[in-house]
Amino acid sequence: MATSCNIKVMARFRPLNSKEKADTSSPCIAQFPEETQLVVNGTGPHRDQSIPFTFDRVFPPETTQEDIFQQLQSTIDDILNGYNGTILCYGQTSSGKTFTMFGPDDREDVENQGIVPRASVHIFNRIAEDPSGSEFTIKCSFVEIYMEIIKDLLNPKNKNLKIRESKTNGIWIEAGSEKISKTGAEGQTLEEAKKINQSLSLLGNCIMALTDSKRDHIPFRDSKLTRILQESLGGNTKTTLMVTCSPHISNLEESISTLKFGARAKMIKNTVKINSQKSAAELTKELETLKMYTNSLEKLIEYMKSPDYVPGKSALPDLAILTAAQQQQQQVPSASTTAAAKTKTARHSTALSGSAAPGAPTGNHAAAGGSSPNRHSVAYSQSPMSAISPPIDFNPMAMADMSGQIDRIREECQEMIDKCNDEISEIKIKYETTTEELIGVRSELEGARDTIKQNDADQKGAKETERKLLTEVEGRELKIHTLGQQLEDYKMLATQVVQYLERKKVTDEYFEGADANDSSSLSTMSRSISSTSFDEDYDLNGPENINIEEVIGNLSEEEVLSMQIKLQLQTKVNILEQRELQLSEELRSIESLLTESNIKYSEIEREKKELAIRLQSLMETQRDRQQQLISTSQINLGKLLSGEDQTTTTSFSPITSSPLSPISPLKHNSTENILDLSLDYQNGHNNSSLLDQSISSDVSIHLQLQLEQSELDKRNLDLSVVQLQQESSELKEKELKLLHELKLSKNANDKLLQDFQLYKEDIGMKTKIQQNQMTNLHNELTSLKNKLKQEKKMKDQIQNQNISVSKKLNDSIKIHEETEERMKKELLSKDNENSLLKEQYNNMVDQCEDLQEQLTTAHRLLVSRKVVKIVRSDEKAQKRAYEVKEDFGQHTLKKTGRQLF
Ligand SMILES: Nc1ncnc2c1ncn2[C@@H]1O[C@H](COP(=O)(O)OP(=O)(O)OP(=O)(O)O)[C@@H](O)[C@H]1O
Structure with missing residues (x-):
């Protein structure tokens, strides 16, 4: 019986890694007040808000791998009880998906083993403990979805696996390789990132659609990931989603996004039921019963054909066998009503880990999963034997007619069925082509959107460069x-x-x-x-x-x-x-x-001049006096020589202008001597003693005095001259010194001038450098301006390009949207057609079944009315009798076929 249940969502925070630990300022962003609740702190624009999240279980960083498995063990048990099961990890890169699923690389580290190894051990333990003797088949596969290509990780040759779907088996991956050439990928890093993000955002889209009551279309077919997860999300699977988060503040946005994804996924409801499949022993038993039944029928027909058999009179043989076979057949339980059958087998068990919250950095999808073989259950709503009703009266002619009619109807039905099947296959092909086309259009659209984004980013970059250049220019x-x-x-x-x-x-x-x-x-x-x-x-x-x-x-x-x-x-x-x-x-x-000095010098010069003048005048005076003396001496001498009275002698004054004393007459020395003396004196020779001897005593005293005076004057004069000469030489020395100083000053000035010259040159040079x-x-x-111009030109070009790309894109979007709309409509109408055809087909199958029943009834009538004799003579009737057996077989196949469809 089918039951509805929500997807189980659990959240796990890994411990801080060494790099994050180094940032001591930031502890774990989440708190775990309850086993089912966590609060993320530090949110909001000011990092002062908290967001609470409630899940089926939350696991703080210190949770062990064993604790995690304990919580998931029930999902594994459910799988062993016949339910489909999925454990899916979703989270930002490096948040611990691989660790949760598989554990560390070191296989010896048993303590840290993840869900997959623990689940394997658990499954085998359960099988070993099973007392029923049921048959178990364990199959395991690991596939990777990489750039929308499914790769078999256990057989690398299988590089492009197809996803298949059937009504009975749900969705499975086809475990054969094909078209390897299609997978050849080169230089696809960008494409790769796009596809990974795309498939994750498409997963998000499916989750959104599943939780939006207004949406009736879930875009599972948009990506391989969502296609594989179709049964796990909103289908017949018990699903546990483990969202993994980093505890560090640097990953806050991504963690919140992951948790929101989990919260939304929690709203998805799945409808689950136990799958059953008959074991080999049961099928063998069933086959044996059927064989027995066929043998009985054959025997019955043989008997009815034999001449011993008289319709209406002969008793039917081997009825006991028929009854036994019938009873045995009735004991075979119907799969649809035996939920707790021993042969319960999960058709579908998946363990998946997918990477990254939308918008978060992504890694590859690593998917590990196991799915059971593509088996279908042969389920009967009714045992064939139970269709045999009690014999009724029968008219052989009418029976033959009826048989013909039945044949015709059956043929017609078969034709219709074939036609329907063809149409259905056609529609299916068309549907798949359309879907693929749609996927192509969508990815083209995504590509175009990415181009626009890229162009926008380029434009932003160009603007930034322009701004920088402008700032630089400024x-x-x-x-x-x-x-x-x-x-x-x-x-x-x-x-x-x-x-x-x-x-x-x-x-x-x-x-x-x-x-x-x-x-x-x-x-x-x-x-x-x-x-x-x-x-x-x-x-x-x-x-x-x-x-x-x-x-x-x-x-x-x-x-x-x-x-x-x-x-x-x-x-x-x-x-x-x-x-x-x-x-x-x-x-x-x-x-x-x-x-x-100049003033002093001029004073000295003046003094010198004055002294010279004085000296000159003194000398002149002296000369005059000498002259006077000589002349007086001559006169006196003449007088003396002529005998004149001494009283007539001329008196004269000394240089000092003292009153002239009367000159005494010269003594008796010869006049020549006196003259000689006078001349000697005149010539500068001091010969006063001679004069004393030659002139009279008064005059000589007077003269003596005068001479002494003049001698004194002369000495004084000489002293003054020496002094003056000394002063003059001192002045000259001073002058020389001054001139020397002057020269030094001049030199200093020259140096200053030189410095100025250098300075001027320096300034000139610097001016040149500045210039x-x-x-x-x-x-x-100028070059910057040119560059700016170029940038502007480029910007304009990009803008124009963008405009044209946008235009083209809009046109293309419009066309694609129209195409999409048209295709959607077509799909819808095809879906409608399909459902109509399915309905018609089912009606036909029902009709066939009815006819079959009628046929069986007719045959039963035939048997009960003992028409064997007629049949024996009538070849056609004999043929029909054989067909009874065939029909029985077909009846089974038809039933199965309808279920398969
Ligand atoms: N619960 C945990 N306890 C201890 N170490 C952990 C835990 N979870 C994750 N780690 C460590 O953190 C690192 C990243 O984890 P992991 O590789 O599982 O991340 P991931 O989500 O699978 O990353 P990606 O998406 O890039 O593949 C690994 O070194 C892993 O051992």
Whole structure:
């Protein structure tokens, strides 16, 4: 009896792996307050919300493999009791599907064995323990669905297995290889990813459709995975879905998506019933009964054919055999009514693990499953023997007519049945072709959608590149602007320097005529250089809140180099500035010294001149006096010589203009001597003693005094001259010293000028570098602009392409949708036709059965009315008698055929 049950859904969280453990900030995202409930924390935009989930069972990370199996053992037992069963794992990649299904790679690690090895052991244990002596057939297969191709993992030659379906056996994978060439896959990574995601999203679609009461079409046929799982989802299978999750916060979105998938799947209802199949022993027994029955019939017919048999008079032989056979046949239980038959066999047991929640990263599907052989149960709703009814009266002619009619009807029926079968096969082929076509159209659509997505992504990428380029261009333009300004400043500065140098023409004259303004203009210029070189953008100290190291770290090599040069320049300028100030100071002190010296020198010169004049006048006075003395001496001498009174002598005053004392007459020495003396004196010879001897005592005293006085004067004069000469030489020394200092200053100034020249050259060079940089930047800007243009062009092309692709896609979608719609309609009408045909077919089969029954009744009548004699003479009737046996066999086949259909 069929019962309805929901899919069992369980959730398992694996432990944190070593990498996740390293992130101590994040423990397990889920809490497990109850055995059937878990709460996922840290959800919502602010990570402060929780989502509760309820499943048939939840397993926290510490759950052992044994605990898991304990919960799934009942599913295996159900399979052993004749139900179809599926255990399916679903979850994000690396969430533990393989671990749950198979366990670790190490086969020796028995403790961690997964469901499949444990289930195998359990099944064999159960078989070993079974006391009934029932026959068990265990078959096992492992297949992989890879890019919509089913591969036999146990026989790699079987690379493209087909999915088959029959009403009695449900869906199974055809265990033969075919069309290997079709599987040749090359460079299909993208295609592979698409297909894997597609089949998973199609699984999601089926689950959505199954849980949506308004949907009557479940798109199982859209992918191989859903097709295989068709019976497991909403069909005749006890299904357990194990959703596996990572406990780490980094996989939160995927885990929630997986759990939501599980929650939805939990709503799916399956209708399950026990499958039964007769064992070989039972079938043999049945066959023997049938053989017995046939033998009885044959014997009966033989007897009826024999001359001993008189219809209506002769007793029927071997009825006991018939009765025994009939009784035995009736003992054979009907499969449909014996749910607890010993021969229960699960047609369909599947263990599957599929990867990834939609939208999550995916891996391949690893499917491991087992399905029983393609057997159908031969089930009778009624035993053939039970159709034999008691004999009735019978008219042989009418019987013959009836037999003919029956034959005709049967032939007609057979024709109709064949026709129906042909039509049904045609429809089936058409249906499958249409379905395949639809799948093709859908995958084409998916492809087109992917192209659009790709194009969108390309467009986004192009936009991003464009934005980046624009930002770069803006940055470069700004830099060029800044550099341009700096260049202008440099140019201005260079002009200033040139002007300054030209104006100054730094020569000795300059130093002689230099004034405070000029030196200050030099320092002003230096300051202006410093302020120009270190504008705001390149201020090394920068605003307080800026991390200089970070700023420098962000600067390009070129900028750092430029800053270094500027820093060096600034240092140099500072040194020059200081030096200039020093020199200016020195120059000023030298200048003042020089002025002082000049003043002193001119004073000394003046004094010297005065002294010279004085000396000259003194000498003149002395000469005059000597002259006077000589002349007086001569006069006196003449007087003396002529005897004139001494009273007539001329008196004269000494240099001091003292009143002239009367000159005493010369003593008696010869006049020549006196004259000689006078002349000697005049000639500078001190010969006063001679004079004393030659002149009179008064005059000689007077003269003596005067001479002494003049001697004194002369000595004084000499002293002054020496002093003056000393002073003059000192002054000369000072002058030389000053000149030396002047020379040093000039040299320093020359050095300064040289520095300025170098500085000017440096500035010129830097200006050139800046100009080159600017040119480079301009070139770069131009190339960037060109690139931008190209990007824009490309973007436009992509946009145009996108528009045309979108248009094409829309057209194609429209066409495909129309085709799909048309096909759906066709399918629907074919389905309707199909159901009508099925109905017709079933009606015909029923009619056939009725006819068969009528025929059997007729035969039974024939037998009971003992028409054997007529039959014996009538060949046709004899033939009919043989057909009774044949018909019986066909009756069985027809029954089976209807069930199969
Ligand atoms: N419950 C668990 N206890 C201990 N280790 C586990 C558990 N679940 C998973 N692991 C480990 O986590 C890793 C990933 O698990 P597994 O390979 O089973 O993931 P998967 O879902 O099959 O991944 P994929 O979809 O990529 O094939 C493996 O190293 C596995 O041993």
